[in-house]
Amino acid sequence: MEKLRSHGLQILSTIHANLSPQETLSRDTTPFSDELLELPPLLLALLRRQTALLLKPVGSYNDALLLKRLADLERTARGKLYVYPFHQVPVAWRRLVCEVGIVRAVVAILGIYGGEVGWVDEVVKTLDMVLIMSGAPGEGRREWIEKTFEILEEVIAERNELGHSGREFSGGGGRKEAHETDSPEPPPKRLRIANETSAPGDVIDRFPSSSSFTPPVSHPIPRMEVPDTYVLGALLSNPADADVGPIPVVFTGGMGHWPAMSERPWSSPQYLLKRTLGGRRLVPVEVGRSYVDGGWGQRIIPFKEFLEEFVMRPSTVGREERSEKEDGADQEEDERRKTGYLAQHNLFSQIPSLRSDILIPDVCWLDPPPPHSSSPMAAVHAATAKLDEPLLNAWFGPAGTISPLHVDPYHNILAQVVGRKYVRLYGPRETAGLSPRGEEGGVDMGNTSLVDVGAWEGWDEVPEEEEEDEEMETETPSREVKRDRYRERFKAFGEARYVDVILEEGEFLYIPVGWWHYVRSLSVSLSVSFWWN
Structure with a gap:
């Protein structure tokens, strides 16, 4: 002391x-x-x-x-x-x-x-x-x-x-x-979350499994072993179609030597608690399904509280099932079931001990071509200052967390450390059919699509604000009717070409600058994004 x-x-x-x-x-x-x-x-x-x-x-x-x-x-x-x-x-x-x-x-x-x-x-x-x-x-x-x-x-x-x-x-x-005197500080409690297979009081050192819906992969992104740097450079240049520029690819076999995957496993809740001073460290958490949904908000809470309230709880009823509950469902219960997402946070600057558990992929030191001129990010990318080193962000949450369809001004390597994610990508040439948003509340939202991919595909309910736009009806339209109306509104979206993938634990996904992407967690998921230009 x-x-x-x-x-x-x-x-x-x-x-x-x-x-x-x-x-x-x-x-x-x-x-x-x-x-x-x-x-x-x-x-x-x-x-x-x-x-x-x-x-x-x-x-x-x-x-x-x-x-x-x-x-x-x-x-x-x-x-x-x-x-x-x-x-x-x-x-x-x-x-x-x-x-x-x-x-x-x-x-x-x-x-x-x-x-x-x-x-x-x-x-x-x-x-x-x-x-x-x-x-x-x-x-x-x-x-x-x-x-x-x-x-x-x-x-x-x-x-x-x-x-x-x-x-x-x-x-x-x-x-x-x-x-x-006795210490005023009680010893930190270990995480004790009951589930179907644990006895009361058991210490849980694994994340809960999930029966979350898994979207079908219709246009698979190619997978390949991480090549040497020379081959990587040639691959990103995409000489086969210089007008398109770099294309998405999944790299396998490049994370096995990361401490986060082995001797300092991020798949262990107890290890993460240790690295966060018994879960005392504060983290910013997005509360709500998506940052474009109504009712979305942010909280700064202890890491242990984030684990207990959002990550380690038993699987909850999906939106589709809840929609069939009786009207007047308990509001407090609905609040309890909200999704919490530690999203796009530079956790590694805040907690350097976690930074030592991961390594920057070699591809992040290459200099890929700029985005295609048709990309809304072309001008932004040209005006963006050159980074001295990649920007790192953590993405951690339960099954069901969503990043709505958006585009970033950087090349991106998304590294999947824990769990699985569904990722769908649209090339820069498809921008017109993706209905980019405009300015909202004084904030330029042009990098985010108006289209809710889950709602358009029928995986999720149509957003409430869309329902309110409909004229008053004597009967509540069925889920199918709502979806049909939604698809008619964004008819051009259905014609836009995309590629998709289920990103597995231990894989990198390369997202070229200017490519739109929608991300959906299929289980408890912990990812790291590396942005560079």
């Missing part, structure tokens, strides 16, 4: 020095980044006052008042994040969110947090919100946070070894010595 306390006091000293009164500093003389000097001086003075107090001996200041002042600062700083689109938030305000969050985390380490949850949970929650909401700008801030999580992992492991015997450390360096 002394290691963690010393680590916290070190960053407090750095922040305090960086908040020296502005009249003694200039932009040319401050030894630290001067972004904070753009903020109101009174805010900086208030934060400096709190850091000065924390550097004094415990008990020499009013804990409750200090916590209130930090809460006021945090509320003010976070409020600014919602004034602008995120990419336009001035760095100074993101810096303040970061600095205040770090100070609040150190307060919890020192045992002054005053919260209802354990101090470890408080530290993890505070620092994860800093990473997710601000990006942790500032010299050495992200490194300090990552080191804090490393030390906390050691602390949790030590506590587990002690077996919570009552002789453990207290909250971080607070009011009592380690031998004087």
Whole structure:
């Protein structure tokens, strides 16, 4: 615990020095980044006052008042994040969110947090919100946070070894010595989700199986063993049809050496809990079937809560079956059955220990041709800055999670680490028949199709907003009638050519830039996308 306390006091000293009164500093003389000097001086003075107090001996200041002042600062700083689109938030305000969050985390380490949850949970929650909401700008801030999580992992492991015997450390360096009190932190509970084959209290270390509907594959994407880099380059150039450019292909046999597939298996819920500090790490979760559906929303919750609420629960009734239930079905039950998806999140920047479990495929270092001129992404791709390295995102959720038909400005390798997915792709030349959306609520949605592939094929119900467009009828139209109307509305979609595949565990799917794709999880699924240009 002394290691963690010393680590916290070190960053407090750095922040305090960086908040020296502005009249003694200039932009040319401050030894630290001067972004904070753009903020109101009174805010900086208030934060400096709190850091000065924390550097004094415990008990020499009013804990409750200090916590209130930090809460006021945090509320003010976070409020600014919602004034602008995120990419336009001035760095100074993101810096303040970061600095205040770090100070609040150190307060919890020192045992002054005053919260209802354990101090470890408080530290993890505070620092994860800093990473997710601000990006942790500032010299050495992200490194300090990552080191804090490393030390906390050691602390949790030590506590587990002690077996919570009552002789453990207290909250971080607070009011009592380690031998004087039981720890306020209970040992993390292992995931215990009952299913048909487990006895009550059994520890489950496997994801639930699913009887999810599997769409038929009508136009299979070719599969091939991952070739050497030279052959890969020639393949992506597609000399057979230069007008089309690169085409989709599934590569097999390229992931067997990944730690995530073997000695550090992502197929193990318990391993993922360990890497997330007993499931304490926060993750952003999309709640709802698809981001274009009504009622879709987002939550930031602990990873363990995400597993328990959305991933590890027994299979639920599909939309088609629920539609036949009596009217007035319990709303709370419907909410409970909502899909949760950890989608397009840079989990590996937030949790570097998971990043070491995967490897960037060789193909991501090649330079494929740009998208065809007919692609809506052609101009976007041309204007997109060259990436120094691929962008990595995680996609994790239960059976039934959906990414609606859309197109991205990058080449993409979709690596299937756990479970199976159905993927359908349409080439750039088919864009006109895919009914791209326009601007919606001030947001350009032109990269997403109006067509719900599942509804058009009859796998899912027609979206409710489509039903509301119909004239009032004396009788509720049948499911078949709704589908027929939907297909008539998007008649051109049925003429668009596509290729599709069931992506199996351990396979890469190459999605060329400019190709539209619809993705549907057929089981608990954990994928990684590698975007590059």
